[in-house]
Amino acid sequence: MSKTHNILILPGDNIGHEVMEPVKKLITYFKNKGARFEVSEDVVGGTAYDKHGVSLHDSTLAAAKAADVVMLGAVGGPKWDKVDYAQRPEAALLKLRKELDLFANLRPAIVFDALLDASTLKPEVVKGLDIMIVRELCGGVYFGEPRGISDLGNGVRKGVNTQVYTTPEIHRVARVAFELARKRGNKVCSSEKANVMESGRLWREEVIKLHEAEYKDVELTHMYADAVAMVLLRNPKSFDVIVTDNLFGDILSDEASMLTGSLGMLPSASLGSSSGGAPDKNGKQNAMYEPIHGSAPDIAGQDKANPLATILSFAMALKYSLGMPKECAALERAVSKVLEQNIRTMDIAAAGVKPVGTQAMGDAVLKALQNV
Numbered sequence: 001m002s003k004t005h006n007i008l009i010l011p012g013d014n015i016g017h018e019v020m021e022p023v024k025k026l027i028t029y030f031k032n033k034g035a036r037f038e039v040s041e042d043v044v045g046g047t048a049y050d051k052h053g054v055s056l057h058d059s060t061l062a063a064a065k066a067a068d069v070v071m072l073g074a075v076g077g078p079k080w081d082k083v084d085y086a087q088r089p090e091a092a093l094l095k096l097r098k099e100l101d102l103f104a105n106l107r108p109a110i111v112f113d114a115l116l117d118a119s120t121l122k123p124e125v126v127k128g129l130d131i132m133i134v135r136e137l138c139g140g141v142y143f144g145e146p147r148g149i150s151d152l153g154n155g156v157r158k159g160v161n162t163q164v165y166t167t168p169e170i171h172r173v174a175r176v177a178f179e180l181a182r183k184r185g186n187k188v189c190s191s192e193k194a195n196v197m198e199s200g201r202l203w204r205e206e207v208i209k210l211h212e213a214e215y216k217d218v219e220l221t222h223m224y225a226d227a228v229a230m231v232l233l234r235n236p237k238s239f240d241v242i243v244t245d246n247l248f249g250d251i252l253s254d255e256a257s258m259l260t261g262s263l264g265m266l267p268s269a270s271l272g273s274s275s276g277g278a279p280d281k282n283g284k285q286n287a288m289y290e291p292i293h294g295s296a297p298d299i300a301g302q303d304k305a306n307p308l309a310t311i312l313s314f315a316m317a318l319k320y321s322l323g324m325p326k327e328c329a330a331l332e333r334a335v336s337k338v339l340e341q342n343i344r345t346m347d348i349a350a351a352g353v354k355p356v357g358t359q360a361m362g363d364a365v366l367k368a369l370q371n372v
């Protein structure tokens, strides 16, 4: 009998609630087809602050750690702008990432044929684009010590951040990239600045070591991060999986995702560990799935938000955490079909076509899924 998977739904704030409704219907659909999901829901972000006085309650964190999949909507909004920094909605997100040790951030950039026009690049450059950026999320210059601003006197100040990586940190994220590549185009491009940074040199040497030891069947190339930034615009289809550190990954994943043209379409996954770098002995690996967009307070409560980024994030959960790759492919096909039928929310609507609302879009995907 297949294992029961725990899914924790954290809609968050504003449109987070709206874009999560279609996902709940999809979960019910798969349960009715025999999937063994145990589903719970909780509050996070501003909504949690309003209820508990903290943006991430201890019990919610415990539930997230116990879950196989955390499905997050989005958090934040002007309502909580004056809340103490430690209890701001966004702080809940950072704490979840840190406590679940979500060290590998997966950001796919996929261009759907029906949305070719949404990209600012020429159609021939992005048509059929399907690349994956794996960004290290728990280390590097955003966390390295020493850090801070000091006063050197005479009106001179000094700002310091430290780029630091250790062998296990490099290995565990590179391993995620190699494993992903094996299920895709079998190519990994590892990116750093080994020409000018020791941490980059270590990164390159360790990726090569791991490749030699365990992943010789995967094609491995290396490219300086500035070169990757250029090639992403000139010939993005030459990549399959790109693995890089926290800082370069922050920038390159934003650049790559914008090749596709629309914020409402972009999913993400963050994979962690339960025992320091890999799935634990029961195969459990912490994982959180979320759209890359924010809580869009400007359109909240109006049924205008595009739920596809959240739906595609759930598709990633099916593939990477729930052992349901076929169902993932079917869901992604359903999204494609809906777009081909010119069913669009406001943000991706074609000229002259009346946009549909969030829930109608979700229902269209569900209907298409039932027919694929």
Ligand code: NAD
Residues within 6 Å of the ligand: 015, 019, 073, 074, 075, 076, 077, 078, 090, 093, 263, 264, 290, 291, 292, 293, 294, 295, 296, 297, 298, 299, 304, 305, 306, 307, 309, 347
């Ligand atoms: P945003 O992503 O919420 O919105 C930017 C623009 O894109 C807005 O015009 C919005 O209407 C539009 N948009 C976003 N998602 C959309 C969707 N699914 N469909 C259609 N249009 C969409 O970014 P922002 O306005 O800078 O931030 C709003 C709040 O969200 C802030 O409090 C911010 O801190 C928070 N935020 C949260 C996350 C997260 O939870 N992961 C990420 C980014 C921003």
